[in-house]
Amino acid sequence: MGARWSSTTKRVVIALFALAALYIVYRAGDIVRPFVWAGVLAYVLLPVVALLERRLSLPRTAAAAVVFLGLLAVIIGGGRILVPLAIDQVRELQRTLPTLVANAQNTLAETADQVGLEDLDALMANGFAGIGDLTQMVARGAVPFIVGLGHFLLELLVFLIATFFLLRDAPRLFQWFRRILPASQRNELIPLFAQVNTLLGRYVRGQMFLIGVMSTVTFVGLSILQVPFALLLALMTGVLEVIPIVGPITAGAIACLVALGHPAPWGLSQIWYVAVVAAMYTVLRHSEDYFVIPLVIGRIVRLHPAVVIFSLLTGGTLYGLLGVLIAVPVAATLRLVLIYVGAKLRDEDPFPQLEQELEVPHPAPPAAAARALGRRAQS
Numbered sequence: 001m002g003a004r005w006s007s008t009t010k011r012v013v014i015a016l017f018a019l020a021a022l023y024i025v026y027r028a029g030d031i032v033r034p035f036v037w038a039g040v041l042a043y044v045l046l047p048v049v050a051l052l053e054r055r056l057s058l059p060r061t062a063a064a065a066v067v068f069l070g071l072l073a074v075i076i077g078g079g080r081i082l083v084p085l086a087i088d089q090v091r092e093l094q095r096t097l098p099t100l101v102a103n104a105q106n107t108l109a110e111t112a113d114q115v116g117l118e119d120l121d122a123l124m125a126n127g128f129a130g131i132g133d134l135t136q137m138v139a140r141g142a143v144p145f146i147v148g149l150g151h152f153l154l155e156l157l158v159f160l161i162a163t164f165f166l167l168r169d170a171p172r173l174f175q176w177f178r179r180i181l182p183a184s185q186r187n188e189l190i191p192l193f194a195q196v197n198t199l200l201g202r203y204v205r206g207q208m209f210l211i212g213v214m215s216t217v218t219f220v221g222l223s224i225l226q227v228p229f230a231l232l233l234a235l236m237t238g239v240l241e242v243i244p245i246v247g248p249i250t251a252g253a254i255a256c257l258v259a260l261g262h263p264a265p266w267g268l269s270q271i272w273y274v275a276v277v278a279a280m281y282t283v284l285r286h287s288e289d290y291f292v293i294p295l296v297i298g299r300i301v302r303l304h305p306a307v308v309i310f311s312l313l314t315g316g317t318l319y320g321l322l323g324v325l326i327a328v329p330v331a332a333t334l335r336l337v338l339i340y341v342g343a344k345l346r347d348e349d350p351f352p353q354l355e356q357e358l359e360v361p362h363p364a365p366p367a368a369a370a371r372a373l374g375r376r377a378q379s
Contacts, residue, residue, distance in 0.1 A: 035158070035159075039162075039166060042166035065164075067167060068167060092228070096228070178190065195351075199332055199333065203329050210241050211239065214241050225273075228258060245305060259277040260274050312327050
């Protein structure tokens with residue numbers, strides 16, 4: 001047997017491997033992206049696999065295969081229904097975008113003249129010039145609906161394969177991770193990971209419910225108001241809900257711009273029509289803030305708005321849309337880790353404070369917490 005490594009050597013090796021892993025993730029964003037998506041989806045579906053194992057006594061591989069085939073059925077079935085509708089609306093938007101922009105510009109110009117803001121005409125001309133350039137690009141097909149189809153299909157294949165293997169092998173991955181932890185630190189780190197698991201589980205489930213609710217309600221509202229491209233706008237609104245602060249405002253602004261360029265129904269003036277659409281988004285936003293989010297998500301992340309914005313900008317800069325989507329839960333996880341580290345530096349027990357942050361019962365003993373996290377991995 002060779003010479004044992006000292007504690008310092010072990011720490012240096014672990015730090016070097018961690019830095020190398022972070023560098024690879026940073027440099028290989030396109031390669032990592034489908035695996036991250038697969039991890040998020042597998043995390044959501046793990047409880048379903050566990051349920052099939054318990055209730056139907058299925059082997060792990062069979063349970064994972066059933067869930068995976070169900071996922072494929074949902075993707076294919078939903079694609080056959082939603083994709084043609086979305087493509088039709090994108091094509092219609094491509095055809096009518098120049099008219100929508102021209103109508104919106106004329107409406108704003110008339111309103112500016114009525115209220116005596118003549119200087120606004122020049123400002124709008126400059127502002128709509130860029131939109132006009134984009135309109136011409138769309139009309140020429142320079143911005144196609146599907147860019148890089150081959151690359152997309154390859155990422156989709158990697159995503160599906162990775163999802164299946166994560167569903168099947170989650171218990172093995174957990175046991176492997178548990179074994180590589182230093183024995184002296186397991187009773188501390190396993191409960192910490194259990195706390196992070198609780199936070200992420202609540203956040204993911206809450207956000208999925210929120211996306212579904214807001215997409216459905218927005219589609220119904222826009223359809224009643226006869227706003228064109230209601231399906232696209234509703235799907236966009238639901239997806240943008242995962243981006244705090246900025247997302248809902250952006251979705252409402254885009255819907256108002258579309259309404260501004262569309263003939264108003266029921267004899268309303270164009271400005272009143274836009275005001276009604278804006279009012280609908282405002283009501284939905286306040287209903288979400290005061291009822292849906294407190295009941296479904298609660299105060300899960302407890303992050304200051306400035307921290308949220310910084311996280312979103314950082315995530316978007318590093319990994320685009322994926323970075324934006326995972327920025328807030330990653331920041332919330334780092335917050336729990338910092339609470340843990342701070343308590344250890346003060347020679348305090350960190351778990352009472354962590355449990356208080358998550359608003360769950362008194363922390364379980366380390367062994368119980370380890371069993372709970374193990375059950376989650378098996379799910």
